[in-house]
Amino acid sequence: MTPPPPALRVRSLRKSYGKVIAVDGLDLDVEPGECFGLLGPNGAGKTTTIEICEGLLQPDSGEAEILGRRWSTHTRELRERLGIALQETQLSEKLKVIETIQLFRSFYRRRGRAAEDVLALVQLQDKRDARVGTLSGGQKQRLALACALVGEPELLFLDEPTTGLDPQSRRQIWELIEALRSTGCTIVLTTHYMDEAQRLCDHVAVVDHGKVIALGTPRSLIDALGAAHTLEFASSDNHTIDVASLRKLDGVLGASEANNRYVLQVSELHLAFPALLGELNRQGIALSELHSHSATLEDVFVALTGRQLREA
Numbered sequence: 001m002t003p004p005p006p007a008l009r010v011r012s013l014r015k016s017y018g019k020v021i022a023v024d025g026l027d028l029d030v031e032p033g034e035c036f037g038l039l040g041p042n043g044a045g046k047t048t049t050i051e052i053c054e055g056l057l058q059p060d061s062g063e064a065e066i067l068g069r070r071w072s073t074h075t076r077e078l079r080e081r082l083g084i085a086l087q088e089t090q091l092s093e094k095l096k097v098i099e100t101i102q103l104f105r106s107f108y109r110r111r112g113r114a115a116e117d118v119l120a121l122v123q124l125q126d127k128r129d130a131r132v133g134t135l136s137g138g139q140k141q142r143l144a145l146a147c148a149l150v151g152e153p154e155l156l157f158l159d160e161p162t163t164g165l166d167p168q169s170r171r172q173i174w175e176l177i178e179a180l181r182s183t184g185c186t187i188v189l190t191t192h193y194m195d196e197a198q199r200l201c202d203h204v205a206v207v208d209h210g211k212v213i214a215l216g217t218p219r220s221l222i223d224a225l226g227a228a229h230t231l232e233f234a235s236s237d238n239h240t241i242d243v244a245s246l247r248k249l250d251g252v253l254g255a256s257e258a259n260n261r262y263v264l265q266v267s268e269l270h271l272a273f274p275a276l277l278g279e280l281n282r283q284g285i286a287l288s289e290l291h292s293h294s295a296t297l298e299d300v301f302v303a304l305t306g307r308q309l310r311e312a
């Protein structure tokens with residue numbers, strides 16, 4: 001039996017808007033059944049990439065194969081087999097929740113999931129007859145997901161599924177994505193939340209300035225840092241500290257500074273802590289903040305770019 005084609009295969013993708021290069025020679029491979037994350041700061045080119053894969057935008061050059069098909073030759077088939085939840089879905093505020101799901105269901109030739117089943121899947125049964133305009137942000141996002149799920153998609157694209165949501169709503173969406181993944185649905189999501197990617201994704205591509213700058217499982221990317229911990233600190237009087245002197249400290253593998261906040265990649269916390277305090281003492285610098293945490297994907301981004309993801 002021949003193996004199924006990759007869920008997504010992107011090669012040398014490029015797209016510019018005037019002088020702005022949004023996607024700059026991007027390659028991606030997504031295997032069937034996995035949850036794949038495109039991560040990066042605002043403006044990295046994630047939405048442009050995903051919208052090309054969704055058939056909503058034309059690239060300037062390069063190729064995108066979706067489920068072994070191309071938009072140019074298999075538009076109708078791909079529309080039936082994909083689910084798409086855009087960054088912002090404009091739904092009719094006056095329609096009821098169930099009517100919205102029924103409307104989206106009517107767009108598909110194959111029967112897909114029953115409207116009531118989709119309603120239960122996204123846990124909006126108690127809002128069945130509510131007008132869309134009365135829903136909270138999290139409920140609207142779950143309804144947008146419901147609309148993407150009515151056709152029982154083989155491949156689901158989610159563009160920033162939890163941006164702007166409160167922690168409880170985020171968790172509900174995460175649980176829903178995990179449940180979908182366990183049914184074998186392939187999921188490609190974009191996010192600038194590293195904790196989201198770390199929790200949900202089998203593989204992630206870190207995108208910056210339209211290029212993939214790192215690719216792997218969240219664990220392998222974090223392990224590749226070689227630094228199990230991160231120490232972050234700031235001085236009380238915004239005193240400038242020599243970053244080169246920090247890099248030489250025991251147990252420290254790397255150091256960077258942005259906006260007077262210092263980040264150290266640390267292999268051995270028990271060595272780095274006293275060494276740092278000794279060095280700050282020697283330089284006569286008082287601390288206003290000091291945190292340590294186990295390394296995360298956010299630290300991978302900082303190590304790769306020298307920038308904090310949130311501020312990039």
Ligand code: ATP
Pocket residue numbers: 017020021022040041042043044045046047048049192
């Ligand atoms: P975000 O997380 O903010 O959605 P992103 O990684 O999805 O960011 P894109 O939305 O793909 O990034 O944008 C990439 C670059 O292309 C940005 O500099 C953006 O301003 C620019 N851009 C995107 N769409 C357009 C457009 N329609 N016209 C002009 N420039 C655009």
